[in-house]
Amino acid sequence: MRFDSKEISHYKVPTVTTDPVVLSTLLAELSLRQLPCGGWAALASSSQPAIEPTCYSALALGSAPLGDIERAQDFLLHTQNPNGSWPVFSGDDQEGGWVTSLAVMSLFDLVPAIPARLKGLHWLVSCVGREGNWFWKWKFRTADRHVRFDPDKFGWPWFPDTVSWVVPTAFSILALTQLPCSCGGLEKVPFRVERGVEMLLDRACPGGGWNAGNGTVYGAALAPHADDTAIALLALCDRAKEPVVQASVDYLERVGPTLTVPWSLAWAILALAAHRRPITLLQRSLVALPDLVSIDDTNTLALVCLALDFQRALSVFGVTL
Amino acid sequence: MSVTRRDFLIGSAALAAGATVTAPFLLPKYHLDQRPKRSRVAILNAQQYSQQLDQILAAGLRLFPINIRGKTVLLKPNLVDYIPGNAINTHPSLVLAAAESFRRMGAKSVIVAEGPGHQRDTQLVLSQSGYEQCLRGERIRFVDLNRDELIRIPLRASYTGMTHLWLPRTVLEADFLVSMPKIKTHHWSGVTLSMKNMFGVVPGARYGWPKNILHWKGIQESILDLCATVPVNFVIADGIVAMEGNGPLNGSARPLGKIVLADDPVAADATCSRLMGFEPDRIVHIRESARFLGNASPALIDQVGETANAPAAPFQVVSEFRFLHAF
DSSP states (O other): OOOTTTTOOGGGSOOOOSOHHHHHHHHHHHHHTOOTTSOEESBTTOOOEEHHHHHHHHHHTTTSSSSOHHHHHHHHHHHOOTTSOOOSBTTOOSSOOTTHHHHHHHTTTOGGGHHHHHHHHHHHHHOOOGGGSHHHHHHHHHTOOSBOOOTTSOOOOSSTTSOOOHHHHHHHHHHHTTOSOSOTTOTTHHHHHHHHHHHHHHTOOTTSSBOSSOSEETTEEOOOBHHHHHHHHHHTGGGTTSHHHHHHHHHHHHHGGGOOSHHHHHHHHHHHHHTTOOOHHHHHHHHHSTTGGGOSBHHHHHHHHHHHTHHHHHHHTTOOO | OOOOHHHHHHHHHHHHHHHHHHHHHHSOSBSOOOOOSSEEEEEEEOOSSSTTHHHHHHHHHTTSOOOOTTOEEEEEEOOOOOOTTOOOSOOHHHHHHHHHHHHHTTOSEEEEEEOOSSOSOHHHHHHHTTHHHHHHHTTOEEEETTSSOEEEEEOSBOSSSOOEEEEEHHHHHOSEEEEEOEEEEETTTEEEOTTGGGGGGSOHHHHOSSOHHHHHTOHHHHHHHHHHHSOOOEEEEEEEEEEEBSTTTSOEEEEEEEEEEESSHHHHHHHHHHHTTBOGGGSHHHHHHTTTTOOOSGGGEEEEESOOOOOSSOOOBOGGGGGGBOO
């Protein structure tokens, strides 16, 4: 458990960016894309509010005088499912999904949202990848061995009743480690976080970095993805001495300068900054990408803003530098 | 021998219990027989990805009585991930050739749409695979199906037990859906062809990367439910350089020199399977889909262009799928 960031209000961390002009332009565009309901759609051309872009956008706009954060937070509170989880988008079925961890982190500062956050955290603790069940553990150990992994090490699925994957596990770890204490029915938090960390370390690709879920399938090593690797590294910030983490940071540092697309580049900046590696050149590459303001994908637009304001972004994820 | 009332009641109860258990296996799991009376498949020779693809494809499409004038055409390539040197994705030059042909045939608009199954950074896959440059050059719109607006759709078959899926508006509103698979082996499903290619319309933002819910509900079953629900109007399969072995990502390139066109995805996949040296009846989703979605039997397929000869050596597969080999 990490307790070092819980007292910091990420909406109050001042903006420090290498390029304030670009950032303010992008934040203005992000603000324009906010829907009347308070949420954001995944694509600029869409009007279906979704949780992932709403969380990134609310966090990106948090310290700017633009946008309406209160409306975004109200939207999040009103879309929570009765079971404590969040749907992927407004109108979705109500069993809950992987975005619950993002919603919990986005409501971190809001006092009236404490009951909703607690319900969300309870749901996260109860949501287990299928390999956490004894029967599937046994099956993966005996009959189904084409994918190399240790089923004793489990995390979170994208969607209930499926196995653990890297991104939902990393986001869940980030959300749960911001909890001030593991009491009031949340006693299992340290256990779940530890299993999740073990799962991430177990599923890394052989040369470092992470693919979507596993490192080896049918005997073939899978290639790491920059964004999956970066998100996993954020969750493993306090495990910097682990050889897997060091190899993965090295991989990300190698691949970072070759990235020419904003989503992966933005995640790489955040993860490398979290692991105290130089990011100035990567930030320059990011602001030099063409047509940033007209990116159709609002998730990416918001993430670029977070990468340009990386210190505040890291505090959002509970990472202190 | 006399039957007492007690015997009769026990026998009736046993019969009812047996019927309850077996009925789900005996009753059809599809809601509608959508098979055409006959299907048409064209096999075209194309040895490489060259500028001549435009002419080859245009000539191939003329073998079909297609009327797409004024319609929105959606091209759905297989664009999963990018690994340098691996023949994973439908080649962008074939997609461009298809877009050009459909535009010439009078389509109102042509859209390329895909929801990559492994990579969350769709723009990265587009950029690395050469799609971004091609689509930008020809001003063709691309829609990321992993993040498109979603509509709740009841499934028109019940192989998985799911009642509905959330599917992208762009796919559901298209007038003419063209599945453009890469001809590949697949370590979980044997092959990945025009029907398996439809996994790409299932949105990652809703169901995850990869679309793991479909694996847990059964890959073959999910293919059947999905294809019953989202009809594929036409197939253009990229077999110029195919993939064998540990597909869909880490197999070996297998030059086949063919493009397969079809007005029926079942006929397309059965024909592609024969070109790979497989017996299509041994592939569960092809065999089952031939009961209600399309035609797999050569007797019901009008074969034009080249003949569907099996290769001298069948495509290599992972050990679990060696039973697919036709000889």
